[in-house]
Amino acid sequence: MSSMIDPAQANAFLSAGRIVVVASDEPKNFGRTIVRALTDHGIDVVAGAGACPLMFLEPVRGAHRVHRALRRANRSLARASA
Secondary structure (H helix, E strand, O other), rough: OOOOOHHHHHHHHHHEEEEEEEEOOOOOOHHHHHHHHHHHOOOOEEEEEEHHHHHOOOOOOOOHHHHHHHHHHHHHHHOOOO
């Protein structure tokens, strides 16, 4: 049986040394496990608390703009302070 993940590609990806993990804080979410495993292996992890980074990378367009607007409207996403 062949591996679905090429070890050389995985090592190249991890060699960046920093990874963003976007996951919710829900108890059943695997995000905490992934963050812990990466940090245990010396990877610097930037945890995105359930918010897609594409909602913040300007220019924000399309579905990401709508998503950001909806999250702000229901106050589940705070505006950055100036």
